[in-house]
Amino acid sequence: xxxxxxxxxxxxxxxxxxxxxxxxxxxxxxxxxxxxxxxxxxxxxxxxxxxxxxxxxxxxxxxxxxxxxxxxxxxxxxxxxxxxxxxxxxxxxxxxxxxxxxxxxxxxxxxxxxxxxxxxxxxxxxxxxxxxxxxxxxxxxxxxxxxxxxxxxxxxxxxxxxxxxxxxxxxxxxxxxxxxxxxxxxxxxxxxxxxxxxxxxxxxxxxxxxxxxxxxxxxxxxxxxxxxxxxxxxxxxxxxxxxxxxxxxxxxxxxxxxxxxxxxxxxxxxxxxxxxxxxxxxxxxxxxxxxxxxxxxxxxxxxxxxxxxxxxxxxxxxxxxxxxxxxxxxxxxxxxxxxxxxxxxxxxxxxxxxxxxxxxxxxxxxxxxxxxxxxxxxxxxxxxxxxxxxxxxxxxxxxxxxxxxxxxxxxxxxxxxxxxxxxxxxxxxxxxxxxxxxxxxxxxxxxxxxxxxxxxxxxxxxxxxxxxxxxxxxxxxxxxxxxxxxxxxxxxxxxxxxxxxxxxxxxxxxxxxxxxxxxxxxxxxxxxxxxxxxxxxxxxxxxxxxxxxxxx
Amino acid sequence: xxxxxxxxxxxxxxxxxxxxxxxxxxxxxxxxxxxxxxxxxxxxxxxxxxxxxxxxxxxxxxxxxxxxxxxxxxxxxxxxxxxxxxxxxxxxxxxxxxxxxxxxxxxxxxxxxxxxxxxxxxxxxxxxxxxx
Numbered sequence: 282x283x284x285x286x287x288x289x290x291x292x293x294x295x296x297x298x299x300x301x302x303x304x305x306x307x308x309x310x311x312x313x314x315x316x317x318x319x320x321x322x323x324x325x326x327x328x329x330x331x332x333x334x335x336x337x338x339x340x341x342x343x344x345x346x347x348x349x350x351x352x353x354x355x356x357x358x359x360x361x362x363x364x365x366x367x368x369x370x371x372x373x374x375x376x377x378x379x380x381x382x383x384x385x386x387x388x389x390x391x392x393x394x395x396x397x398x399x400x401x402x403x404x405x406x407x408x409x410x411x412x413x414x415x416x417x418x419x420x421x422x423x424x425x426x427x428x429x430x431x432x433x434x435x436x437x438x439x440x441x442x443x444x445x446x447x448x449x450x451x452x453x454x455x456x457x458x459x460x461x462x463x464x465x466x467x468x469x470x471x472x473x474x475x476x477x478x479x480x481x482x483x484x485x486x487x488x489x490x491x492x493x494x495x496x497x498x499x500x501x502x503x504x505x506x507x508x509x510x511x512x513x514x515x516x517x518x519x520x521x522x523x524x525x526x527x528x529x530x531x532x533x534x535x536x537x538x539x540x541x542x543x544x545x546x547x548x549x550x551x552x553x554x555x556x557x558x559x560x561x562x563x564x565x566x567x568x569x570x571x572x573x574x575x576x577x578x579x580x581x582x583x584x585x586x587x588x589x590x591x592x593x594x595x596x597x598x599x600x601x602x603x604x605x606x607x608x609x610x611x612x613x614x615x616x617x618x619x620x621x622x623x624x625x626x627x628x629x630x631x632x633x634x635x636x637x638x639x640x641x642x643x644x645x646x647x648x649x650x651x652x653x654x655x656x657x658x659x660x661x662x663x664x665x666x667x668x669x670x671x672x673x674x675x676x677x678x679x680x681x682x683x684x685x686x687x688x689x690x691x692x693x694x695x696x697x698x699x700x701x702x703x704x705x706x707x708x709x710x711x712x713x714x715x716x717x718x719x720x721x722x723x724x725x726x727x728x729x730x731x732x733x734x735x736x737x738x739x740x741x742x743x744x745x746x747x748x749x750x751x752x753x754x755x756x757x758x759x760x761x762x763x764x765x766x767x768x769x770x771x772x773x774x775x776x777x778x779x780x781x782x783x784x785x786x787x788x789x790x791x792x793x794x795x796x797x798x799x800x801x802x803x804x805x806x807x808x809x810x811x812x813x814x815x816x817x818x819x820x821x822x823x824x825x826x827x828x829x830x831x832x833x
Numbered sequence: 834x835x836x837x838x839x840x841x842x843x844x845x846x847x848x849x850x851x852x853x854x855x856x857x858x859x860x861x862x863x864x865x866x867x868x869x870x871x872x873x874x875x876x877x878x879x880x881x882x883x884x885x886x887x888x889x890x891x892x893x894x895x896x897x898x899x900x901x902x903x904x905x906x907x908x909x910x911x912x913x914x915x916x917x918x919x920x921x922x923x924x925x926x927x928x929x930x931x932x933x934x935x936x937x938x939x940x941x942x943x944x945x946x947x948x949x950x951x952x953x954x955x956x957x958x959x960x961x962x963x964x965x
Contacts, residue, residue, distance in 0.1 A: 394848035394899055409904025410848050483850015483874050524853045614947040647948045649930040723856055730857045734951045743949045756930050830873055
């Protein structure tokens, strides 16, 4: 190594420097999107301190830096899972069956905002929002339609639902019962990550404490009833979309994970009973190598946290399995076709980072909801990547790259600093209440905007190579009439119900909330009798109160 | 009117929680010398107009990504007129399809800024409008 160091110094001073002096450099300094300074060249000198077995090891072995499974994509590709939902359950069901026909391998449900915030479609605040950004679900009747002719023992389903997660999960279980599918066969994920809603995504209902209780009720229910179900998807995706950099995404996501584990231990769950079903969700942004290193760093850090801090005994409790979505914030409204290329690079980073499943964005999503055609291009992007490029044939193909390994180390170190800072504030719930996390993200978001405006960062078509705006043609339109038709169906379901029975269910849920019992069980009973999302969240609003946001 | 005297309400109508853009714009306008009030998430048209009247603002910037602009913006414009404040300069941004721009301009929204618009451009636009 000493000899190598001498050669390296010689190259730096006598070869690199004179050339730069003569021909100049594009930039004075180079750095990643998270401001990690980049050298011109990485060599074995940068990785010599990394103990292979301790820090990397083999795929499927702790700390899982190189992948959570021993075979990775050699046994099967990542799950291609496109997030979709709009309008009524009937229309969305049609889109799902189309996607499955096109070779998509898992479903991912987008709910509309009233559903996500626990209002029925006939609520005042739902005006204009029904079926807009996702499918409208009021009662089990809608959920039955949503999964009509989709065998729940054959697909895996991810549901982006947080505050009312218990209600929608209960509905999924109830639909499976009607299809005659055993609970132990149900595979999928419920997002159930409330902390990032306060930080970044905004669909919170209740204050943090009762919300965390609901989260852990789901952990408990899943560990008892749904062995193949991911009880949470701890999501850095939205933190990144809100403007954080890669280091913050990594650190705040793992800090949220730590908070959930602490909450679950507090209600008496055993770490190895619930930890194997925790899953994660990250963003794939543009800075290619940093993103790949981020996924690897996340796996290593989580394994160390679960093993050292929480004394998890099982390997499965220490595995960070994750879904990836390409970055919505990287999509441009200008020259939208360029987004197809952006998405392809981001998807490549996710696959090289060892993701378990992937959503690729459609190129027209900065302008509105994607059309069937743009969604198909997005899915085909993954299929081309998987089937034509050969990148999936070797596990962690960039492992051992001097650059990737040293970036992975650097991200681990920087995330640890942030984690320590959050600890000092008393953990993530406290850090959020104090506004620390929100402020950190906003600061980065603003700096990023300035970098673009001052052309320190280039966005093709936006601040360089601009063209006149032109029409891109179709975008998907949601028929405004559907709000009325959804309200009519809800009305109709309500008229068929036994009112006495509905009231009893609501009172049972109220009592369970007061006694701090697991709410999943009474909610499951209630949804079977078509008690609505809004009614269940309504009684919980009365018991728990609503979160009042502050601006930092 | 110099930028120092311009008062802006940045408002989030509808239920979507995406306020990265709203916050970045709020800060950018502040740094350009304007006085800025941000409403926070999930504001009804009634709440937005009430805040605009109470704060006596010159400009309202509506940020929405949920797709409910077609329903909510007309209500906001009507309520502004009812409150005798249709002199306020109303701008919008977020995810608003091109096809909807004309309809919104017809009800009095002066400009719709697409994703990727620079803060500088918005500041210039507001100053110019205020000068007239």
